[in-house]
Each structure stands twice: as C-alpha cells, then as structure tokens.
Amino acid sequence: xPSLKPKVNPAEIAATLRDVTVTYDGYKTRALxxxxxxxxxxEITAVLGEKGVGxxxxxxxxxxxxxxxxxxxxxxxxxxxxxxxxxGYLPGKVEANxxxxxxxxxxxxxxxxxxxxxxxxxxxxxxxGNRDLLVLDDPFADLNPAEIAEVKVLLREQVARGKTVVLxxxxxxxxxxxxxxxxxxxxxxxxxxxxxxxxxxxxxxxRFLPMVLPAEMVERALTVLRDEILLxxxxxxxxxxxxxxEKIHPALKHEKPVVGSPSKPAKSQRDDSIDHEKLEGLMKxxxxxxx
Numbered sequence: 001x002p003s004l005k006p007k008v009n010p011a012e013i014a015a016t017l018r019d020v021t022v023t024y025d026g027y028k029t030r031a032l033x034x035x036x037x038x039x040x041x042x043e044i045t046a047v048l049g050e051k052g053v054g055x056x057x058x059x060x061x062x063x064x065x066x067x068x069x070x071x072x073x074x075x076x077x078x079x080x081x082x083x084x085x086x087x088g089y090l091p092g093k094v095e096a097n098x099x100x101x102x103x104x105x106x107x108x109x110x111x112x113x114x115x116x117x118x119x120x121x122x123x124x125x126x127x128x129g130n131r132d133l134l135v136l137d138d139p140f141a142d143l144n145p146a147e148i149a150e151v152k153v154l155l156r157e158q159v160a161r162g163k164t165v166v167l168x169x170x171x172x173x174x175x176x177x178x179x180x181x182x183x184x185x186x187x188x189x190x191x192x193x194x195x196x197x198x199x200x201x202x203x204x205x206x207r208f209l210p211m212v213l214p215a216e217m218v219e220r221a222l223t224v225l226r227d228e229i230l231l232x233x234x235x236x237x238x239x240x241x242x243x244x245x246e247k248i249h250p251a252l253k254h255e256k257p258v259v260g261s262p263s264k265p266a267k268s269q270r271d272d273s274i275d276h277e278k279l280e281g282l283m284k285x286x287x288x289x290x291x
Contacts, residue, residue: 012040012041013038013039013040013041014039014040014041014075014076014132014133014164015038015039015062015073015074015075015076015080015133015164015166016037016038016039016072016073016074017035017036017037017038017058017061017062017068017071017072017073018036018071018072018073019034019035019036019070019071019072020032020034020035020036020037020058020061020068020070020071020072020073021033021034021035021068021069021070021071022054022057022061022066022068022069022188023069027069030188031054031057031188032054032057032058032061032068032188032189033187033188033189034071034189035058035071035188035189035190036190037058037183037190037193039062039133039164039166040164040180040181041162041164042159042162042163042164043159043164043165043180043181044155044159044165044166044167044178044179044180044181045165045166045167045179045180045181045182045183046166046167046168046169046172046175046179046181046182046183047059047166047167047168047169047183047185048168048169048170048171048172048175048182048183048184048185048211048212049170049184049185049186049211049212050170050186050211050212051170053185053186053187053188054185054187054188055137055168055169055170055185056091056092056137056168057188058168058185059089059092059135059136059137059166059168061073061080062075062080062087062133062135062166063080063084063087063089063135064079064080064081064082064083064084064087065089067081075087075133076132076133085129086131086132086133087131087132087133087134087135088126088127088128088129088131088133088134088135089126089135089136090122090123090125090126090134090135090136090137090139091122091137092137092138092141092168120143120147120151123136123139123151123154127154127158131163132162132163132164133163133164133165133166134155134158134163134164134165134166134167135166135167136165136166136167136168137167137168138167138168138169138170139151139155139167140169140174148174152177152178155167155178156178167179169212170212171212171214172209172212172213173213173214173217176196179196180195181193181194181195182194182195182196182199184199184208184209184211184212186208186211191204191207191208192204192205192208
C-alpha cells in the first residue's frame with residue numbers, strides 16, 4: 001500500500017481504525033482484514049471499491065452499528081458505539097430496500113415506492129439532528145443527475161459547518177469532485193489512502209484504480225498501453241545492434257562469426273575466397289605498419 005500518511009495533529013482526527021478485522025461465520029468469512037484508516041475533521045472521505053469488497057462493513061463499523069472482531073475503532077476519541085448520537089448513518093441500498101419489518105408495519109410506516117424519493121428521505125434522516133459525523137453508504141443510489149448535484153451541495157454545506165463526512169461508492173468519477181481524500185478497498189484490505197493526486201502518483205495506481213474507473217476509461221488506458229508496448233517492441237527489433245565487424249569492412253557483411261584462436265582469424269564457413277591477410281591489414285589502426 002502506498003505510504004501516503006503525513007503526520008496529522010490528533011485534534012484534527014475525527015475517527016481512527018487500527019488493525020480492524022471483521023469476520024463472520026465463526027471466522028470463516030473475512031469481510032475486513034487489518035484495516036488502518038484516519039478520518040480528518042471537516043473533510044469528505046470516500047471509501048471506494050467494487051461491490052462486495054467490504055465498503056458497507058467498514059461504514060457500519062465506523063457508524064457503531066457493527067463491532068469489529070479485532071482491532072480498535074475510535075470516533076471523537078471514544079468507541080463508535082458510545083457516540084452513536086453524534087453519528088448520522090445512511091445504510092446501503094440493499095439494506096434500505098429490505099421489506100418493512102414488524103415494527104414498521106405495527107406503526108403503520110410505509111416505504112415510498114419512488115426510489116429517488118426514498119433515497120432523499122433516507123439521506124435527510126441521516127443528516128437531521130446536527131450530527132458531527134455523517135456515514136453515508138452509497139448516498140447517490142437511485143438519484144438522477146439533478147438530485148445528485150443537489151446532494152453534493154448539501155454535503156459541502158455540512159462540511160462548511162464543521163461536519164465530517166465519509167461515503168461509500170464503487171465509482172471514483174462519481175465522487176471525485178467533492179471528496180478531499182480517498183480510501184481504496186479490495187477484498188477487505190486497504191490498497192491505498194490519499195488525495196486524488198497522491199493516488200494517481202502512486203506506483204500501484206495501475207493496479208487498483210481500474211476497479212473504480214468506468215470501463216470505457218480503463219479500455220482507453222489499455223489501448224494506450226498496448227500501443228506504447230508494441231511501439232517499444234518494434235523499436236527494439238528495428239534497432240538491433242549492428243556487429244562491429246560489419247561497420248569495419250563490407251567484406252565481412254556475409255561472414256558468419258566462428259569461434260577460433262584469438263591469434264589467427266577463424267576460417268570462413270563460406271567459400272567466398274576472401275584474402276584474410278589483406279583484410280587483417282585493413283582492420284589495423286591508422287599508423288600501424290601493415291604486414
């Protein structure tokens with residue numbers, strides 16, 4: 001993982017995860033593995049990765065909705081479960097779209113049938129109450145472009161008021177314009193942490209960025225790589241070094257090198273009737289007497 005962790009004043013840190021591991025089924029399924037992560041106050045941080053890499057699990061741990069199997073989680077200096085009143089949590093789309101439970105039916109709560117309206121309502125519920133940390137799992141799900149733009153304005157306003165935001169997404173381009181920092185996950189492990197310029201400058205960028213970039217962008221990058229590699233291969237083939245003997249005298253152009261005594265020129269394997277003594281004279285440095 002790229003070393004992109006500059007020293008930060010502890011007072012500027014909203015949450016920390018140290019060596020966090022989460023397992024299910026009696027340690028058979030590992031959702032997170034030794035995760036290290038800091039959330040800075042007053043910033044928007046994106047947790048990026050393909051579906052199923054552990055983003056939702058990580059956000060649940062941060063929100064105090066799920067206990068880590070191993071490691072420590074601190075939010076505002078305390079355990080996440082101890083400060084849940086200061087954390088606004090937006091669950092992921094799959095969890096939010098589950099059928100209404102017994103309590104919801106008992107109280108007569110109904111889920112709006114319009115996905116966009118439902119997502120907006122869930123987001124409002126996460127933000128309401130003047131929470132200090134907003135943990136949002138895929139906040140732009142089911143929203144149209146105009147609604148996404150409105151939500152981004154709302155999140156910027158929250159940060160301007162001193163709030164800290166962490167959101168999950170599987171698309172870098174969807175959140176690149178509003179996030180200060182990015183955490184890239186793959187198979188439950190943190191692959192990279194940093195600002196966008198830091199991620200792009202990292203030596204491992206070509207390994208983890210394709211997971212969170214649009215398919216057409218990855219294909220364009222691959223096309224450039226293919227062209228460059230093929231061009232380099234062709235250049236190497238064309239620029240093969242010319243044997244020194246060929247540069248000295250045209251008579252050697254058709255000679256095939258043969259290993260022989262260093263004191264005598266090796267006999268040619270071709271019947272070209274070459275005068276070797278004359279050729280040897282031509283090869284002597286200037287000023288040296290010829291035989």
